[in-house]
Amino acid sequence: MAGTAVLRRLTWAIAEVVDRLDETPRVRSLTFDVPGWPGHLPGQHIDVRLTAEDGYQAQRSYSIATPADGTRVTSTVERLEDGEVSTYLTDVLEIGDRIELRGPIGGYFVWEPSRGGPLGLIGGGSGVAPLMAMLRARVAAGSDVPVRMLCSWRTAEDVIYADELAAIARDADGVSITHTLTRSAPDGWSGRRGRVDREALSQLAWPPEQQPLTYVCGPTGFVEAVASALVDLGHDPRRILTERFGPTGG
Amino acid sequence: MAGDTHVDGNALGGMLLEVFGREMTDAQGCCAACGSVHAIGAMIVYRGPGDVMRCPTCDNVVVVATTIREQIRVHLAGVRWLEPGTET
Numbered sequence: 001m002a003g004t005a006v007l008r009r010l011t012w013a014i015a016e017v018v019d020r021l022d023e024t025p026r027v028r029s030l031t032f033d034v035p036g037w038p039g040h041l042p043g044q045h046i047d048v049r050l051t052a053e054d055g056y057q058a059q060r061s062y063s064i065a066t067p068a069d070g071t072r073v074t075s076t077v078e079r080l081e082d083g084e085v086s087t088y089l090t091d092v093l094e095i096g097d098r099i100e101l102r103g104p105i106g107g108y109f110v111w112e113p114s115r116g117g118p119l120g121l122i123g124g125g126s127g128v129a130p131l132m133a134m135l136r137a138r139v140a141a142g143s144d145v146p147v148r149m150l151c152s153w154r155t156a157e158d159v160i161y162a163d164e165l166a167a168i169a170r171d172a173d174g175v176s177i178t179h180t181l182t183r184s185a186p187d188g189w190s191g192r193r194g195r196v197d198r199e200a201l202s203q204l205a206w207p208p209e210q211q212p213l214t215y216v217c218g219p220t221g222f223v224e225a226v227a228s229a230l231v232d233l234g235h236d237p238r239r240i241l242t243e244r245f246g247p248t249g250g
Numbered sequence: 251m252a253g254d255t256h257v258d259g260n261a262l263g264g265m266l267l268e269v270f271g272r273e274m275t276d277a278q279g280c281c282a283a284c285g286s287v288h289a290i291g292a293m294i295v296y297r298g299p300g301d302v303m304r305c306p307t308c309d310n311v312v313v314v315a316t317t318i319r320e321q322i323r324v325h326l327a328g329v330r331w332l333e334p335g336t337e338t
Contacts (some may be wrong), residue, residue, distance in 0.1 A: 007271040007272060008267065008271060008272060008273075009271070010264060010267045010268050045260070045263070047264040061260075061261055061263075061264065102264060103264070105263040105264045105267060105273070105275075106260055106263050106273070106275050106291070107263075107273035107274075107275050107276030107291075107335055108259070108260060108275040108276045108289045108290065108291025108292065108335075109260050109275070109291055110276075219254065220254040220255070220256060220257065221254040224254075241291075241292075242258065242292065243258065243260050243291075244256065244257045244258045244260075244261075245257065246254070246255065246256070246257045247254045247255055
């Protein structure tokens with residue numbers, strides 16, 4: 001409800017894994033059923049908490065990749081080699097297992113169709129996940145907000161949501177999606193190569209004169225390089241929203 | 251750019267919601283050192299035994315949050331004012 005501030009207790013819920021999907025060998029999407037889930041906005045995240053038998057706890061935040069869907073919440077988790085939590089989520093957790101989580105969290109890095117556009121979505125690696133929630137919400141709502149999405153990956157094997165993104169780009173009016181690969185590209189790669197630099201943004205992001213609303217998410221270095229290039233190009237800093245995942249993007 | 255080990259205020263959304271009882275990443279905060287105003291979600295955050303939130307304009311420490319024996323304490327000496335957002 002806009003304009004009202006309802007005091008809310010953020011409590012840990014016991015969520016059940018109801019689906020899992022391997023997006024790439026290192027990235028898995030997990031769908032949880034969360035009793036009492038109040039719904040969420042695209043861009044919000046959950047906190048996940050693991051507790052060892054000796055009481056040791058580890059907690060991490062994961063973006064929600066899907067728009068509101070009853071008590072269902074899907075997060076896309078990148079497996080980090082030394083990750084205390086991500087390795088458990090990607091390697092151990094099975095359908096029917098239960099886990100502690102809380103949310104939804106976030107009011108800054110959120111978008112819903114009523115916020116308008118033009119909408120720029122610029123993601124690096126698993127930073128595409130919250131942008132996917134925004135794009136899926138835009139499509140599900142039948143919104144006509146024009147979207148330009150730019151996804152940066154190391155290699156073609158790292159691309160997540162590839163089939164769904166291709167289908168949206170093909171079927172949805174007013175949505176353009178570009179993939180760029182920063183390390184190596186296979187023969188016949190039809191997307192772009194190289195980093196999301198000033199030149200790429202001047203070609204693929206909305207021109208600043210159109211006063212776009214741009215969301216940038218991914219590893220910290222990626223987000224800051226993109227955001228400062230956008231400002232250099234004349235974008236209003238107040239219409240660039242950022243979410244930094246840290247050094248490794250997970 | 252001060253390396254890439256930091257995250258941002260979005261990462262403290264859960265802890266701040268626990269303390270304030272409302273979403274705080276969309277709150278505006280005024281830096282006590284330089285007077286610039288940023289959304290909490292846009293502040294720079296270094297995570298460690300305590301979480302340190304810094305002003306993206308001048309690098310002043312605006313908020314420090316610690317959890318000791320499950321008790322959260324939020325130090326706000328670096329904030330001139332906080333203004334919650336209009337959404338819940």
